[in-house]
Amino acid sequence: MRKSNCLAMILAGGKGSRLGVLTKDQAKPGLLFGGKYRIIDFTLSNCRHSGIGTVGILTQYQPLELNWYVGNGSSWDLDNDTGGTFVLPPYTNGNGTNWYRGTADAIYQNLNFVDMIGDDYVLILSGDHIYSMDYSKMLDFHKKHQAKVTIGTIRVPWDEASRFGIMVADDNMRITKFQEKPKQPESNLASMGIYIFDRPVLERYLRADAKDETSEHDFGKNVIPAMLKDQIALYAYPFEGYWKDVGTIDSLWQANMDLLADEPPLDLSDPDWRIYAGNQSMPPHFIGPKGSVKSALIAEGAAILGQVSDSVIFYNVTIEEGARVTNSVIMPGTVVEAGAVVDKAIIGEDCTIHSGAVVHKKDGSVAVLGRHGEVTAAATSKGDA
C-alpha cells in the first residue's frame, strides 16, 4: 500500500480543567460528544479520510481510558501493515520518565519515533477539536508554496480575535507576524493549533528549544516565533468550515446543541466524510408507546419511554415513562427515572436521576453531573441540584 509520507502526531494529553467533573478521570480528547462520539474521533476520522498512514497519539493526563478506546486504531480504519496507530505515553529513558513540559516538548521527547517512521512531513494535531478537515489539501498547499512550516488557520470574528494566536500574512499567505492573544489584533486569521513541518526543520528547532531553559516548550509561544525570527518560510493555510475547541462546559453544551439545527454547521452524516467511532454494537433505539421525541439526536441502544426535546441522548440511556428531558446532553448508561425532570444539563455516564428529582439551574447556567452521579428528590428539595 502506498504511504502518505506524512506522519500525524496527535496531542491528546489535554487536561481540560475548565470542564470540571467531566474530565476528572479522563483526558479531554476522550470526552463524549454528539450521541456516540468521543472528541478524538473527529481528528482520527480526518486522518483516515486524508490518507494519513501513520498516527502517533501522545497521551499524558489520565491516559488509560483513551488508550483502551483507541486500541490499534481499527475503528478508524487506521490499522495497517505499512503504518498504523501508536499510542505514545511519556517516554522512559535512563534518566527516568519525563512528564511532557509543553506541546513542543511532547513531540521532542518522541523524536526517535518520528525518525523511525521517517516520513518527510510531520502533521501536528490537537485531539480536542471538533471539525471535519482534509489534511491532504493542507499538505498540497504546503508543497505548492515550498513552505517549511504551514499553520492551519481559520478566520474568526474580529471581536474574538484577541482570544487566539493571530497570524498576519501577506497576499501569498506567507506569515509575516505572529501575535499571541493580542489586545489589538492586526488580522483575524487565528491559529487552529495544526501544523505541517518539514521533518528536518522540526527536528532542528525542537532540539534547540529543548535546550532553552527559559522556553515554555510550546509551539505557539516559542517554536513558531523562533522560526519566524529566523525567516523560515512559514505559511498560513486558510481553512473554511466548522471548527470548535470545546474548552468549557458552556461551549461543550453549545456544540452539542449546534447539532440539532435543521442544517447543522457540522454534518455528521456526510457519506464522503463519515465520523468513525469505537463501536458499541447496540440495537436500534426504542421509543415507547408513550414516548415523545422532538428536535433531538438519539443514539442506538437508548430506550425513550418518556419525553425528550432539544437534547442529545447517547447509547444505552433510559428515559423512563413520565420523565422529561429538555435542552440537555445525557451520556451513556444513564437512567432518568419516572417523573424526574432534567433541563439544560450535561449528565455524565452511568448516572441515576431518581424519581421526582429535578436537575436544573435557576441562574440559567448549564447543570453538570459527573460520572456515576446520583440526584434524588430529597437533594432537589434542598436546592443543590
Add this chain to the structure above:
Amino acid sequence: MGSEMMGLINLQDSQTLPELNEHRPLATVPMGGKFRLIDFTLSNMVNAGIGNVGILLSSQSRSVLDHIRSGKEWGLARKRDGLFYLPADVEDIIHPVEGDIHSFYKNLLFVKRGHSPYILATSCDLVQNIDYEEVLHFHRRHNADVTMIYTRAPKDKEKEGYVLEINDKDRITGINSKAEIQTGDNLYQRQILIDTEIYQHCVRRAYAKGYKDFITDVLKRNVDRLRIFGYNYEGYVKRVDSIQSYFETNMDFLDAHTWRDIFLQDQRHIYTKIKDEAPAKYMEESHVTNSLVANGCIIEGKVENSILFRKVRVGKNAVIRNSIIMQHSVVGADANLDYVVCDKNAVIQPEAELSGTREAPLCIGKCSVI
C-alpha cells in the same frame, strides 16, 4: 483460546421469502432495524466462545459475502481458525441434491481440520439470544452423542416440523415429522450439538448408503442406538420462514422486554456489519411512538408501531404505521403507509397512499420508486 465447539451454519436448507428474496438468500434478510437474519446465529456462536465457524453457502452468496466479509465484526478474522466459507460445487448448483447429507459429506475436511470435540450445526433462520455454553454443559452432563434443541410450541401452527418424543430423563425416544404442530408439542428448533467423531462417522455412512437427510435418515433411524437428548430452550425464539413470520418477528421487538432480552444481554451482544452512521435525528415536527429507530435516520413525520432501518428519511407530515422500512429508503412528505414492508433504497413519492394488512403486508421491492 480454543473452544470445544465449532459452528456449522447451513444456508442451503432454508425456506425463501419470495416477497423479499429476489436478490438475496434468507440469511441476509434485514431484521430488527439494523441486523441481518444470520447475525443472530453467528453472534450466538461467538458469544459461546466458538472461534471456528463454517458457513455452507447457497447458490446466491454475494450478499452473504458482502455482509460478513472477513468476519471481523464477530471477532472471526483470525490467524488460526476463524471464519470459513464453504461454497457449493458448481455441479450441485446446476443439479441440486436433495437433503443436507451431500454437502455435509463434501465438507468433512473442514470438520476434521477444526480439531474441536463438538460441532454445533444450525440453520440460519432463527431469531434468538441463546447461551450455547449451557447447551454444551447439558450435553456433557447427559453424556450425550447428540443434543437436539427444542421448544414447547406456544400455540398451534399450521406449519410442519419435527416433534420430539422425550422421556423423563431428557432422552429422545422418537422423532416425528408432523404436518401440524399443536400447543405443547416438543418442536425441534433446527440446531444440534453433536460429538465430532460421531458426526463424521454418521455422515460417511449415510453418504455411502445414499441417504439424504441428517434428521430423518441418521438421527431418526438411530434413535435407539445413539444417545440423543433434548435440550428445552425456554427463551424467546422465532423462526423466519414466511413473510408473516418475518413481519411478526420484527414487530415482536416493539415489546421492550423482548428488545432487551434479545439485544441487551450483558455479555451476549448481537453483532452486525458496522456502518458508522450518525445518531438518528428527530426534527421539530416529528412524532414517533412505539417504534425502533436505527442510526442515520432523519425523521420529520409521524411514525407509529414501526421499524426504521439505518438512514431512512421520513418527510414532513408523512405517516408510517405498522410498517418496516429498510435501509436508505425515503418516504416523501404527506405519504401514508400502513402495514408496508419497504425494501432497501426504495423511494416513496410524496402523498403516496400504501396499505396492506397484518396477514399480508404490502411489500415494496428493493430500489423501487412508488
